Amino acid sequence: MTFTPILSDEVVALSTRRSYIELNARARAQQLLDQGTYRELLGPFDRVESPWLPMQGIVTQSDDGCVVAKGKIDGQPAVVIAMEGKFQGGSIGEVCGMKMAEAFRLARLDNEKGIPTRAVLSLESGGVRLQEANMGELVIAEIYSEMVALRKHTPLIVVIAGPTGCFGGMSLAAGLASYVVMTRQARLSMNGPEVIELEAGKDEFVASDKPFVWSVNGGAQRFATDFADVLLEDDANAVTEAVKDLFRKGQPAQLRTDKYDLFIKRLKSMDPSKQWTGEDIRNAWKAGAK
Amino acid sequence: MTNPLNNRGRKWFEALTGSTGKVDGNPGSLMVAEANLGGEKAVFVGVAPDANARFPRTGHTEVGLEEGWYGTKNLRAVIEADKNGPKRPIITVCDSKSQAYGRREELFGIHLAAAAIIAAYADARTAGHPVIALIVGRCVSGAFLALAGQANRMIAFDDPEVLIHAMYKDAAARITRRSVAELDKLGETIVPMAYDIGSFNKLGGLHSLLKVANPDTPAKATVEQVKSALIEAIADARNSPRTLDVRLESDGAKAFRKGSIKVRELMTRQWAPS
Amino acid sequence: MEILNFQFPSSKVKARRAHVGVVGSGDLEILMEPSIDDATHVTIQTSVTGFGDTWKAVLERFLGQHPEAASIEINDFGATPGTVALRLQQAVEESQS
Secondary structure (H helix, E strand, C coil), X not given: CCCCCCCCHHHHHHHHCCCCCCCCHHHHHHHHCCCCCCEEECCHHHCCCCCCCHHHCCCCCCCCCEEEEEEEECCEEEEEEXXXXXXXXXXXXXXXXXXXXXXXXXXXXXXXXXXXXXXXXXXXXXCECXXXXXXXXXXXXXXXXXXXXXXXXXXXXXXXXCCCCEECHHHHHHHHCCEEEEECCCEEECCCHHHHHHHHCCCCCCCCCHHHHHHHHEHHHHHHCCCCCEEECCCHHHHHHHHHHHHHHCCCCCCHHHCHHHHHHHHHHCCCCCCCCHHHHHHHHHHHHC | CCCCCCCHHHHHHHHHHCCCCCCCCCCCCEEEEEEEECCEEEEEEEECECCCCCCCCCCECCECHHHHHHHHHHHHHHHHHCCCCCCCCEEEEEEECCECCCHHHHHCCHHHHHHHHHHHHHHHHHHCCCEEEEEEEEEECHHHHHHHCCCCEEEEECCCCCEEECCCHXXXXXXXXXXXXXXXXXXXXXXXXXXXXXXXXXXXXCCEEECCCCCCCCCHHHHHHXXXXXXXXXXXXXXXXXXXXXXXXXHHHHHHCHHHHHHHHHHHHHHCCC | CEEEEEEEECCEEECCCEEEECCCCCEEEEEXXXXXXXXXXXXXXXXXXXXXXXXXXXXXXXXXXXCEEEEEEEEEECCCHHHHHHHHHHHHHHHHC
C-alpha cells in the first residue's frame, strides 16, 4: 500500500503562492518591475483626477484608476501601466486613458532616440467610461495609435488577470499587443456578456451562465485558440517571470493583427449559420492547422 | 419608402467613386474602390448594409469579423502597393451602427478583427497615406474606433442623423441606471456625454463639420463640396506630422480637454529621470 | 456625493506622506501628508451622504491614538467605519515605514 501525503505538491504551491489578482493596480505595477526600480509618474499626490466625475456627483480617485510607473524589467528600461479594476470598473476616461496614451508615446520617443524602453499594460477594464463617453472614445483612439507605433520598437505585453477582465475598447488594445498573458480567471471579450444578451437575446448569449461565459472568453479558451500566448495560474511571481520570458523572446514572428490570411481562411471554412461553442472552435482550428 | 440597403454610407460612397465598391473575394458589406480625387487616385473604403451577410449578427452596417479582417487585407494591400511610391489618400466613408454583438463574433475574436483594421489604418497613416474619415451617418462605439479613430483628419456632416458616441442612448441609460431624460440633461453640461455632433465637435477631435444640403441625397453640387473638403484635408494631413497630435492641439481640446493636456505636460516633465 | 471638512488640534510630529486604498465598492482611498500647520485637516469626498457625525467620531477616535499633524484626504466609496479605521491605521503604518 502506498502512502498518499495529505499535502500534495499542488496544495503546497497554493499555500506559498502570492495572488496577482488580489493585488491592486499599484502593487501590480510594483510586481512587474524589478525590485527597487519603481518610479511612479502622475502618482496620487499629483492629484490629476477626472474633471468630469465630480460634475456628476461621483467620487474621484487620485490617480483616476491608472498607475504609470517607470523602472526596469530584467535590467532593461521599462514602463508599466496598470489599470485599477475596482475604480469605476477599470473604465477608460479622459485622464486615465491619456496617462496610458502618454506612457506609450513617451516610450516610443525614447525608443526613437535609441533608449530601448519596453512596455507592459496590466488590464482590468470594462471599456469606455460612460460618464466621459466621447472623451473616452477619442483618448482610446490615441492609445491605439501609440500602441501600433510603439510595438514596432519593442514587444508590448498585455497582462489580463481578472477579476474584472478586459472588455470594450481595452479588448482591442489587447488585440494590438505583441503578446497577451492571461490567467484562467481572466476574460477577454469585445462585448460584455450582458450587452450581447441585451442586444441579441438569450439564444445568443446567457450572461448569468458563468461556465458558458468562460467557455467563450475565459483565459483557458483564449489560450487554446491562440488569442493569448501564455496561460497562468494566479501567481504574482509567475506573471513577472512570464513577462520577462516574453521580452527575452523578442518580437513575435508575426503580430496577431497581421494574421488576416489565416483568419480569412478560417472564416471561409466555417458555417456561420449554426451556433458555435468554444469546443467547436478549438476542434475546427486544430483540424485546420493540420 | 427608403430602402435600408441604400443607406447614406453607400450613397456617398457611390457618389464619390462612381462605383459600388464591390470587389471579387470581399464580403458584400465591404466597399472598396479607387477613384480620382483632386488630380490623384484615392482609395475609398466603407461598410455597407448587406442582405446576404453570412454572419447573422451583421448585415446592417455592423463592423464584424469579416469587415475587420477583409478590411485589413484590403488596406494592407494598398500600403504594400504604394510602399515605394506616392501614397494614395485613403478615405474611410463612415456610416456604421456599431460593432457586431454575437457569440460567434466573440468566439472568433472580434476584438482582434477590430484591432487588425485599426492597426492597418494606423500603419497606413504612419506610412504617409493621408487617411481621412468622412462621417456621413452613424459611427458609434466600436465602429468609430475601427473605422474613423485612426484617421489623420476626421470630417463629419453637420446633421442631426450623424452620431458619434460610445453607446446608444437607451443602452447607456440602462447601464448607468439613468433615464434618457437624465442623460439628455447631463449632456447639456457634460459635453462628452452629449449626443449631438456639435457637442462632439467641441472636443476638438474633428477637422471640420460640413453642412451639406440634403445629406440623404448626394447631388452634383454637394458631391463637389465634399470632394473639396476631402482634398483640403488631404493636403493639410500631408503637411502635418503623421500622429494624432493635431486633435490635442486644437482649439477645442484647449477648451475641453484641459485634463488631457495637463496629463501630457506633467508626464512629459516627469518622464526623464530627474 | 458629499464633501466634508474637519479640523482637529494635534500635538505630535508631522506625519509623512502615505497613500493607501482604492475607491472601490465598500472601500476608500487615503492620502496623508504633513500638515501645513500644527492642526490635522481632513477632507472627505464620500459617495454616501448624511454620515458627518459618524465620520467625526471615527476620526476623533483615530486621532486620539495618532495625534500627528496631518493633512488627510479621503475618497470614500461607501466604506464601513471598521474599514475606515483599518485604512487609517494602514496609512499611519505606511507613513512610519
